[in-house]
Amino acid sequence: MDTAERLIRSAQQLLWERGYVGTSPKAIQQLAEAGQGSMYHHFTGKQDLAFQAIRRNAEQLCSEADERLSTPGTFYERIAAYLLRERDVLRGCRVGRLAADPDVLASPVLRGLLDETFIWLNGRIEELLVEGRECGEFSEALVPSDVACAITAVVQGGYVLAMSAASPEPFERAARGALNLLTAYTT
Amino acid sequence: MDTAERLIRSAQQLLWERGYVGTSPKAIQQLAEAGQGSMYHHFTGKQDLAFQAIRRNAEQLCSEADERLSTPGTFYERIAAYLLRERDVLRGCRVGRLAADPDVLASPVLRGLLDETFIWLNGRIEELLVEGRECGEFSEALVPSDVACAITAVVQGGYVLAMSAASPEPFERAARGALNLLTAYTT
DNA sequence: GTCTATATAGTGATAGAC
DNA sequence: GTCTATCACTATATAGAC
Numbered sequence: 383m384d385t386a387e388r389l390i391r392s393a394q395q396l397l398w399e400r401g402y403v404g405t406s407p408k409a410i411q412q413l414a415e416a417g418q419g420s421m422y423h424h425f426t427g428k429q430d431l432a433f434q435a436i437r438r439n440a441e442q443l444c445s446e447a448d449e450r451l452s453t454p455g456t457f458y459e460r461i462a463a464y465l466l467r468e469r470d471v472l473r474g475c476r477v478g479r480l481a482a483d484p485d486v487l488a489s490p491v492l493r494g495l496l497d498e499t500f501i502w503l504n505g506r507i508e509e510l511l512v513e514g515r516e517c518g519e520f521s522e523a524l525v526p527s528d529v530a531c532a533i534t535a536v537v538q539g540g541y542v543l544a545m546s547a548a549s550p551e552p553f554e555r556a557a558r559g560a561l562n563l564l565t566a567y568t569t
Numbered sequence: 570m571d572t573a574e575r576l577i578r579s580a581q582q583l584l585w586e587r588g589y590v591g592t593s594p595k596a597i598q599q600l601a602e603a604g605q606g607s608m609y610h611h612f613t614g615k616q617d618l619a620f621q622a623i624r625r626n627a628e629q630l631c632s633e634a635d636e637r638l639s640t641p642g643t644f645y646e647r648i649a650a651y652l653l654r655e656r657d658v659l660r661g662c663r664v665g666r667l668a669a670d671p672d673v674l675a676s677p678v679l680r681g682l683l684d685e686t687f688i689w690l691n692g693r694i695e696e697l698l699v700e701g702r703e704c705g706e707f708s709e710a711l712v713p714s715d716v717a718c719a720i721t722a723v724v725q726g727g728y729v730l731a732m733s734a735a736s737p738e739p740f741e742r743a744a745r746g747a748l749n750l751l752t753a754y755t756t
Numbered sequence: 757g758t759c760t761a762t763a764t765a766g767t768g769a770t771a772g773a774c
Numbered sequence: 775g776t777c778t779a780t781c782a783c784t785a786t787a788t789a790g791a792c
Contacts, residue, residue, distance in 0.1 A: 385775080385776085387791075398673040399671070401590070401669055401670070401671060403588070403590050403591050403666065404590050404670070404671040404672070406766075406767060407660070407767075407768060407769085407772080408766080408767075408768085410649065412630060416775095416776085417776055417777055418768095418769090418777080418779085419775075419776050419777055419778080420747065420775070420776055421771080421775085422768095422776085423775060424611045424768070427768075427769070428636070428767095428768065428769090428792090432578075433644055434712070442688070448592070457663070458715060461700045467580045472585075472613055474669065478726075478729045478733075479669045480669075481669075481728075481729045481730075481732040482661065482666045482667075482668075482669035482670070482729075482732070483588070483591070483669070484586070484587040484588060484591040485591070485678045487735075491734065496733035497733050497734050499733075500730050500733050500734065500739070501734075503699045504730075504739075516733075516748055518574065521753065523749075523752070523753065524749065524750075524753075525745070525746065525749045527742060527746075528742045528743070528745040528746035528749050529749055530746070531727075531730065531742035531743040531744075531746050531749060532723050532744075532745075532746030532747045532749075532750065534726065534730060534739075534741070534743070535722065535723045535724075535725075535726030535729070535730055535740075535743035535746075535783085536719050536722045536723055536726055537675075537699040537722075537726065537727040538722075538726030538730065539665075539666075539724065539725030539726030539727070539729070540718075540722045540724040540726070540728070542668045542669075543668075543687050543691075543718065543721060543722055543725065544689050545668040545669070545674060546665075546668045546680065546684050546686075547681035547684050547687065547688075548674075548680060548684070552691075552718055552721075552722070553716045553722075555714060555718035555721035556715070556718040556719045557720070558713035558715040558718045558719075559712065559714075559716040559717070559718050559719030559720070559722075560722075562710075562712045562715050562716055562719075563711075563716060563719065563747075563750035563751060563753070564712065564750060565710070566613030566708065566711075566753035566754045567750065567752065572757080572758085587757055591785080592787060593784075594785075594786060594787080595784080595786085596786075603758085603788090604757095604758055604759060604760085605758090605759080605760085606757075606758050607757070607758055607759085607789075609786095609788080610757060610758075611757090614786075614787070615785090615786070660774080750791090
């Protein structure tokens with residue numbers, strides 16, 4: 383694996399674990415076993431490297447989510463598969479965590495990566511709800527665009543609660559709670 | 570207002586806006602118009618001051634939430650009043666934001682403040698759901714402990730989505746989505 | 757209680773040799 | 775492409791005068 387690749391992967395890991403402000407170029411270099419000079423040869427600076435690392439993390443998140451959401455079964459089951467999938471909850475969300483980072487919020491280009499990710503995720507869930515409603519699995523009273531957003535939010539908020547508690551339990555309860563509510567709209 | 574109080578309030582504001590890692594003692598001093606010496610006279614260091622500021626922010630959050638949750642009306646209406654209350658969504662949650670901060674997570678005493686806050690908030694919402702179920706407003710199929718957690722998570726996740734989008738809209742949709750789901754369980 | 761001076765370490769980047 | 779040197783700046787404190 384070449385140096386640029388090692389730098390990106392190290393940045394991916396550290397951004398996930400510590401956010402942008404909490405991650406220094408030096409820490410990335412050490413984890414990647416690369417020198418100062420290497421990093422600034424391959425990337426223009428911290429933000430450039432972070433951009434590529436965050437994009438990579440976002441792609442992986444979308445890919446993993448899509449896997450569960452595309453599972454066979456009813457639409458309810460597919461959403462349940464997504465919400466209840468095994469996760470290392472206490473690592474937090476590799477994308478959502480950055481939404482609390484002042485430097486990310488101040489940078490339209492970095493924040494844009496988060497925005498895109500959630501737009502995609504939300505849209506994907508909304509599709510399932512729309513289809514589920516059309517085929518009669520969900521009640522007509524269900525509002526797909528709002529409920530999709532609520533489901534996405536439950537996951538992100540579940541991480542926040544779990545990190546605060548230093549326990550995966552609040553995440554799991556929130557996920558079960560969302561499904562419990564969704565059940566009421568299944569016919 | 571005395572110096573210690575000004576320092577605490579300045580810290581409250583900066584911690585809310587920028588998190589713990591993103592807030593330096595110097596920035597707090599400048600906002601409070603206090604000198605280096607003053608701060609270290611009244612507090613043992615950054616963490617001590619932050620602890621008191623976060624506790625204050627947490628108390629205010631609980632107090633404001635309780636106000637809406639204690640409103641007159643049906644239990645559904647009280648939860649709706651909480652979810653739909655006017656907020657400056659793009660400021661984020663003054664407590665939840667810190668759940669992404671590596672230094673806060675590494676400090677049991679700081680993290681404990683977040684944990685306590687969400688335990689209280691969750692418990693308060695669960696009470697309403699339990700009472701609402703007992704009086705027949707909600708279906709017996711509703712699981713209060715899980716749904717309470719989901720509601721708390723929707724709010725926290727709503728902030729994450731809104732900050733990412735630099736728009737309050739995702740928060741509002743998530744809140745409406747949660748209520749849309751809850752409606753299905755009202756009799 | 758508040759001030760200024762000082763200290764150690766870290767941050768984010770640039771320069772130029774190899 | 776990588777290395778070391780250097781830089782200006784900030785972070786988080788401590789010391790001691792006033």
